[in-house]
Amino acid sequence: MAESQARKPVYKWVSFWLALVVLLYLLAGFIGLPWWLQKTIPEQLASQLGWQGQVSDVDFNPLTMTLDVEGLDAEDGEGEKVVAAQRIHVNLTAWQLVTGTLAFESIRLESPFVRVDLLKDYGVNLARDWSEHHTDTAAEEAPADDAGEPPRLYFGEIQLVDGHIRFRDYSQGREETFDITPLDLSLNDLATYNSEGDASDYNLTAAINDQQIQWNGNIGVMPFHSNGRLELNNIAHSTLWHFASPYAPYLVNEGELSLSTDYAVSSAGEFALVTSNGELQIRDISTSLPGAEAPFATLKTLKLSDIGFNLADRSLTVGAVDLDGLQGDIQRDADGAINLLKPFAGADESTSAAEAESATASGDTDTTPFRWRIEQVHLKNSNIQWQDNALATPANLQAGNIDIQMGPLTQALEEPVPYEAAMTLNDGGSVEARGQTTPVPFTLETVLSLDQIALAPFQPYVQESADVAFAGGTLRAEGNLDLDAQDPPLTGTFSGNGQVQDLVLTRAGDGDPLLSWSSLLLNPIEYNLEPARLEIGTITLTGPDANIIRKADGSTNLDGLMKGDDAQAERSESDASGDDEQGFIFRVGSIQLENGQFDLADRTVEPVFTTRMREMNGLIEGLSNISPQQGSVKLGGQLGERGQVDVSGSIGTLGQEDTSHLELKLDNMAMAELSPYFGRFVGYAVDSGKLRMDLNYDITGPRIEAENRIVMDQLVLGQSVDSEDAVQAPVKLGLTLLTDTDGIIDINLPIEGNLEDPEFRVGQVVMRAFVNLLAKAATSPFSMLGSMAELAGLSGDELGQVAFVPGEATLGADEDKKLEVLANALSERPELLLNVRGAVDPDLDGVALKSERMNRRLNLTTDTPREQRVKALEAEYASDNGQSALTALQQEHGETGEDRHNSPEWVAILTRELTQSVELPPEALERLAKARGTLLQQRLSQEYGIPNDQLFLQAPSQDAQTDMGEDAIRVIVPFSMEAR
Numbered sequence: 001m002a003e004s005q006a007r008k009p010v011y012k013w014v015s016f017w018l019a020l021v022v023l024l025y026l027l028a029g030f031i032g033l034p035w036w037l038q039k040t041i042p043e044q045l046a047s048q049l050g051w052q053g054q055v056s057d058v059d060f061n062p063l064t065m066t067l068d069v070e071g072l073d074a075e076d077g078e079g080e081k082v083v084a085a086q087r088i089h090v091n092l093t094a095w096q097l098v099t100g101t102l103a104f105e106s107i108r109l110e111s112p113f114v115r116v117d118l119l120k121d122y123g124v125n126l127a128r129d130w131s132e133h134h135t136d137t138a139a140e141e142a143p144a145d146d147a148g149e150p151p152r153l154y155f156g157e158i159q160l161v162d163g164h165i166r167f168r169d170y171s172q173g174r175e176e177t178f179d180i181t182p183l184d185l186s187l188n189d190l191a192t193y194n195s196e197g198d199a200s201d202y203n204l205t206a207a208i209n210d211q212q213i214q215w216n217g218n219i220g221v222m223p224f225h226s227n228g229r230l231e232l233n234n235i236a237h238s239t240l241w242h243f244a245s246p247y248a249p250y251l252v253n254e255g256e257l258s259l260s261t262d263y264a265v266s267s268a269g270e271f272a273l274v275t276s277n278g279e280l281q282i283r284d285i286s287t288s289l290p291g292a293e294a295p296f297a298t299l300k301t302l303k304l305s306d307i308g309f310n311l312a313d314r315s316l317t318v319g320a321v322d323l324d325g326l327q328g329d330i331q332r333d334a335d336g337a338i339n340l341l342k343p344f345a346g347a348d349e350s351t352s353a354a355e356a357e358s359a360t361a362s363g364d365t366d367t368t369p370f371r372w373r374i375e376q377v378h379l380k381n382s383n384i385q386w387q388d389n390a391l392a393t394p395a396n397l398q399a400g401n402i403d404i405q406m407g408p409l410t411q412a413l414e415e416p417v418p419y420e421a422a423m424t425l426n427d428g429g430s431v432e433a434r435g436q437t438t439p440v441p442f443t444l445e446t447v448l449s450l451d452q453i454a455l456a457p458f459q460p461y462v463q464e465s466a467d468v469a470f471a472g473g474t475l476r477a478e479g480n481l482d483l484d485a486q487d488p489p490l491t492g493t494f495s496g497n498g499q500v501q502d503l504v505l506t507r508a509g510d511g512d513p514l515l516s517w518s519s520l521l522l523n524p525i526e527y528n529l530e531p532a533r534l535e536i537g538t539i540t541l542t543g544p545d546a547n548i549i550r551k552a553d554g555s556t557n558l559d560g561l562m563k564g565d566d567a568q569a570e571r572s573e574s575d576a577s578g579d580d581e582q583g584f585i586f587r588v589g590s591i592q593l594e595n596g597q598f599d600l601a602d603r604t605v606e607p608v609f610t611t612r613m614r615e616m617n618g619l620i621e622g623l624s625n626i627s628p629q630q631g632s633v634k635l636g637g638q639l640g641e642r643g644q645v646d647v648s649g650s651i652g653t654l655g656q657e658d659t660s661h662l663e664l665k666l667d668n669m670a671m672a673e674l675s676p677y678f679g680r681f682v683g684y685a686v687d688s689g690k691l692r693m694d695l696n697y698d699i700t701g702p703r704i705e706a707e708n709r710i711v712m713d714q715l716v717l718g719q720s721v722d723s724e725d726a727v728q729a730p731v732k733l734g735l736t737l738l739t740d741t742d743g744i745i746d747i748n749l750p751i752e753g754n755l756e757d758p759e760f761r762v763g764q765v766v767m768r769a770f771v772n773l774l775a776k777a778a779t780s781p782f783s784m785l786g787s788m789a790e791l792a793g794l795s796g797d798e799l800g801q802v803a804f805v806p807g808e809a810t811l812g813a814d815e816d817k818k819l820e821v822l823a824n825a826l827s828e829r830p831e832l833l834l835n836v837r838g839a840v841d842p843d844l845d846g847v848a849l850k851s852e853r854m855n856r857r858l859n860l861t862t863d864t865p866r867e868q869r870v871k872a873l874e875a876e877y878a879s880d881n882g883q884s885a886l887t888a889l890q891q892e893h894g895e896t897g898e899d900r901h902n903s904p905e906w907v908a909i910l911t912r913e914l915t916q917s918v919e920l921p922p923e924a925l926e927r928l929a930k931a932r933g934t935l936l937q938q939r940l941s942q943e944y945g946i947p948n949d950q951l952f953l954q955a956p957s958q959d960a961q962t963d964m965g966e967d968a969i970r971v972i973v974p975f976s977m978e979a980r
Contacts, residue, residue, distance in 0.1 A: 035058075037055070041058075050076070051129065056072075057069075058070075071086070076125070080115070087110040088107075091106040104158075110162065154192075155191070158186070166180075180213075184203075185202070201216075201218050203215070230263060256283045279305050279306070296340070319376075321378070329385050331386075331389065332388045391463075401423060403421070404422075431450055433447065448479055448481050448496070450475055452475075455473040456471075465563050466563060468508060468561065469506045471505070491528075493529065497523035515547070518542050541594065585626055607675075609674070618637075624653060630658075649663050664693065669692075679721035681727065685717070695709070710770065729778035731778055747773060803971065807845050807849045809928060831980045832977055835977065836933055836954065837976070838931065838973065840971065851915055854915055866907065871901070873907065926958075
């Protein structure tokens, strides 16, 4: 009985020890583990990471297997908070331990905080702190990872509430802090083993101020797979730009990004990633160049919709790319650099090759081509401003309402891409184009339409080669443009038509119109880029009005209009001296001129010469610079007030040595309009008269040969004009001599010269030729009566003088017919005045008069035989001077033989010697001169009927010339002429 009482039942011992174990378990769980964790966590943080940490409270419920850690706070070695959590709650599921699975019913982190620093060397502060407290040896001695399956873990629920991640970036050389808060995450049913249930669901939301991140879907670990949707909303430009700035060529000043996409990722077999239903939207973008004050581009919206990506197929698809509200400012500086391209200046093309070699070396041997496709790109509501400062005068062009649609586009760059484009220019006009293009090799096929394009904004480009300004004018053009760059150089064609309307050209800096027209129509146009060829069917020029001015210094308002003419001429000469390869080719079928007018002004004369060609109409056909080519011209219009001008002829191949023959006929032009030229070159203005001209020009290259028939009808000179350039001759006399009995001057003035000679001007040469002819007529008036003189067997010079017998008022033989011809000429030209002046030669006439007195004393007459006359003269000389003197005189002149008795020279010698002692009365020569003048006046008046108002007797003179004829010696008395 006692033994029985002393021995306790077994169940009581079991219960005791079980109770003791439970008690110990409860003591360890409620008291020991929390105390140990609260002590160990700071120690581990210090030893493993070098952090100073603390835990406010740790609670563990061994019955419910729940752990609560409150007030976790850790600072790194620099005293900055690195990790913190308000509360950590962990709920274990003990019953799954029997299956070898460590299961967590729930894990909840409240207000967790972690600070992540990206260091200058791109390291992370967390990894840095770990590595500083773990040697490489420890890492080498660490056992290798088990190659088997991962531990079986199960998480029923993971929650992160009101989290905060502070990301600080030092890698860009400056600190930038991003606070991601609040961060909320929920994850359900996550297992590291292949659970037969559904994949776990997750949901993550985060924010950086107003920037929102939403991520939800499901995930599986064995094998890893996930499906879900990611949304990024209102991501600020500053966030993205901080990371992209080292790689971006431009600065981003403003903008927000939103991204959403469905995705599926899996590591079963080959890693796979597929996205779909993606959308990327960037709003209010503003970009600028480094150092620039203002942005060069802003964009209201950039939207990519229906984005899909497949990693396995290496493919990307985009349904549409929409750009709305682009405002661009493109500039070219004085050095020719374009602002958009400056960030790329000096880029080494070898970079791409180096990157490719690096990829190959790193083992990237996937040769599957990347495929992409964009269904449509649409740019709308956009404006572009182009400023060109590389010109002498900066250009500023603006295009608005830009609307461009193109697509689809693919990685097959050789495939054609359809497009449509339209825009308006702020200064007027619109541009439309549609067609297709291929990027590589570049080709372009487009139907182009330009409507009412204002030319004035393009003036700075024109002024690079021409000193002109647009005071008005618009351009219209329609046609097909094809470009092809498969083989350099760029080739292409344009076929269509063009029209320039209401053009007004002025000289730069001068407001006076230089050239204008109402319409210039070119239809059709065929232009080939390479080889250069231009063919135009018909050019219709309506209402042209040109204003051509010759300035006082001889230059014109057209001189120097084209810049670089000398350099161009040198290039042309160089090209001509090279091979025979044909350069630019052009052909024009016809040029129609409708209602043209041209104002001409010449300020080299005073008063200024002005005239106008009006109502010019006509046709020029068949112009080309390719031989053989023979064009034609036929133009007509009104010149001056009533004049009519017509131009016709043939035109040879332009730029070649072919001959062009042009005929210009001018009729019924008022001579008074030419009064300034007559005043300058002739010295008289013009009161009245009409002009007709028939000009025939042959032009071969620069050489010109011309016949200028000029007919002046009833020309009447006006008052005299004081001009240094006026001809110094009696021009009225010359005009009178050139004028026929009907009051018409009909002359032909041939000229020739070189048109490339700056001193050669056709009009001036013709005028000079006319003035020279006028001067010749005035200074040699009787030569102008040559036609009448020739009928009488005389020359013009002979008609202007008569011969007298020495010492007598007796005309020489055959001199009477001169008077008759002269009288007829005067009767036909009543404006001519004939001056008669008696004249003597004191020597010849003096000897003759003395000889007459001596002959009377010696009883010698004109009938005395010469031998008898010689003997009488020798006897008189011997009587006066002695026989020895006569003998010496004979020997001196070689007159010693018998033949001296028939020598007229010996008679003259003896007469001269004997008459030296004869004395004449002082009035003898004067009376002889008057007698000769009176004789001529009386015979012309009485015998030939010359009116007294045309015949004038002038004072006698003693300066007559002597004609030593073969038959006789005569005294020449000239006439002179004047005009009324």
